[in-house]
Amino acid sequence: MAILWNNKRGATRKLLHLAGALALATCGAMPMAHAADPYWVGVTGPLSGQDAQYGEQWKRGFDLALDQINSNGGINGHPLSYQFEDSRSDPRQAVAIAQKFADDKRILLELGDLSSGASMAASPVYQRAGLVQFGFTNSHPDFTKGGDYMWSTAISQAEEQPLLAHYVTKGLGFRKIAVLYLNTDWGRTSKDIFAKAATADGAQVVAAEAYQPNEKDFRATLTRVRSEQPDSIVLISYYSDGAQIVRQARAAGVSTPIAAVGSVYSPKFLDLGGPAVNGVYTESNFFPGDPRPEVQSFVQRYRARYGADPDTFAARAYDAMILSAEVIRRYGADRAAVHDGFAKINDVPSVIFGKFKFDPQTRRVAGAKNLELVVKDGKFALWDGASAVHTP
Numbered sequence: 001m002a003i004l005w006n007n008k009r010g011a012t013r014k015l016l017h018l019a020g021a022l023a024l025a026t027c028g029a030m031p032m033a034h035a036a037d038p039y040w041v042g043v044t045g046p047l048s049g050q051d052a053q054y055g056e057q058w059k060r061g062f063d064l065a066l067d068q069i070n071s072n073g074g075i076n077g078h079p080l081s082y083q084f085e086d087s088r089s090d091p092r093q094a095v096a097i098a099q100k101f102a103d104d105k106r107i108l109l110e111l112g113d114l115s116s117g118a119s120m121a122a123s124p125v126y127q128r129a130g131l132v133q134f135g136f137t138n139s140h141p142d143f144t145k146g147g148d149y150m151w152s153t154a155i156s157q158a159e160e161q162p163l164l165a166h167y168v169t170k171g172l173g174f175r176k177i178a179v180l181y182l183n184t185d186w187g188r189t190s191k192d193i194f195a196k197a198a199t200a201d202g203a204q205v206v207a208a209e210a211y212q213p214n215e216k217d218f219r220a221t222l223t224r225v226r227s228e229q230p231d232s233i234v235l236i237s238y239y240s241d242g243a244q245i246v247r248q249a250r251a252a253g254v255s256t257p258i259a260a261v262g263s264v265y266s267p268k269f270l271d272l273g274g275p276a277v278n279g280v281y282t283e284s285n286f287f288p289g290d291p292r293p294e295v296q297s298f299v300q301r302y303r304a305r306y307g308a309d310p311d312t313f314a315a316r317a318y319d320a321m322i323l324s325a326e327v328i329r330r331y332g333a334d335r336a337a338v339h340d341g342f343a344k345i346n347d348v349p350s351v352i353f354g355k356f357k358f359d360p361q362t363r364r365v366a367g368a369k370n371l372e373l374v375v376k377d378g379k380f381a382l383w384d385g386a387s388a389v390h391t392p
Contacts, residue, residue, distance in 0.1 A: 036078045038079045039333050040083060040104075042085070042111070044101075045086075046086065046088050046114055048086055050238075051088070051089050051114055057310075057313040058313060058316075058317040060305075061321070062084075066080060087113050089118045091117055094122040098129075101126075102125055107131065108328060108335060109131065110131055111317075112135065115138075115186060116185065116186050117185045132149050132338050133150050134153075134320060134324065136320040138152050139156050139157045140189060148363070149339060153320065156362075156364060162193065164194060164262075164283055167370075169198055171372060172257070174231050174232035176228075176229065176232070177205050177232050179207070179209070180225070180237070181208065182241065206229075207224065207225050207230060217248075218244065222245075233258045234259050234261075235259070236260075236261050237261065238263050239265075239272065243264070243276075247272075247273055257281070258279070259280070259282065262284045265380065275378070277375050278375050278377065278378065280374070283372055284370065285371070286312045286316070287371045298318065315352055322348065323345070323356055326345065327345050331345075
């Protein structure tokens with residue numbers, strides 16, 4: 001499913017259904033002073049399926065960025081637009097979309113996919129086409145090793161999982177940890193890095209249980225975990241499966257404290273988990289309560305438009321579109337110029353990093369610090385440093 005986004009004054013957004021399955025829409029920001037051809041960015045990510053909430057948050061962040069870019073004259077008089085293709089975060093779909101974008105010479109760079117696995121499956125297509133693949137949520141350490149056209153603003157799992165381990169062991173004081181993890185390349189890699197870091201911090205991983213992405217019943221897994229008498233459970237999950245695990249754990253009388261990787265940081269985790277997720281510890285590179293002026297400006301504009309607080313995925317999408325526009329503005333509107341521009345770009349404002357600058361060797365942005373959070377009264381809140389309650 002493809003969605004084309006552009007902006008025109010006075011026009012309402014329209015969703016045109018093609019053959020009852022394909023969707024085409026135009027939206028975005030304010031009109032340009034003259035009708036110049038738009039510059040196009042391709043996006044691949046989930047708009048349907050169990051991860052669709054992430055795609056919806058992306059769209060909100062993208063559209064807020066387009067409002068800002070296009071209402072200020074666009075890019076040298078050209079509006080910026082994006083074409084969003086629904087991959088469902090399926091590697092096979094991601095590859096097919098990559099070929100479509102590679103063949104469409106309008107597309108100057110690509111953003112996505114949500115999961116590292118889907119992105120990495122498509123990376124060879126983008127590398128061969130000379131089209132930058134900007135995996136702004138792709139944290140797998142090997143993602144940017146796929147070629148010099150792969151770039152990411154996501155903290156790699158090699159950086160993020162040790163931060164989670166330090167939070168769980170040094171901050172919360174847990175020593176006997178059970179890990180439940182998605183049985184995907186991302187999940188397995190994250191589990192291995194977390195376990196190594198937790199062990200180095202003096203803790204012991206007493207159980208490590210994998211589960212399938214489509215798994216719904218975790219009761220047998222939780223029974224096995226409980227038999228090991230951990231003082232904490234760590235989830236390497238997305239929001240949907242993470243919320244389901246917590247609900248089933250609490251319903252089964254498992255009161256052990258639970259921490260989760262930052263991918264659960266989404267309003268949907270709270271909606272799906274209900275009261276059961278109160279007390280869950282997690283982390284994020286972005287939090288709307290961050291007092292930095294650039295964060296508060298973004299949060300206020302987001303609230304005014306959507307009537308809610310942004311999550312990490314909206315903030316990452318906003319940052320990614322702002323950075324993409326600036327690369328095109330500074331270095332040129334063709335694929336080769338975009339590729340070279342990613343290696344040179346710096347000092348672009350970011351709500352997550354403060355300022356963007358890539359390491360040209362790793363092709364990642366370094367310097368983000370995780371904020372430690374806990375769910376209180378149905379909302380995410382900054383962790384106050386208080387000791388966790390050990391209830392194995």
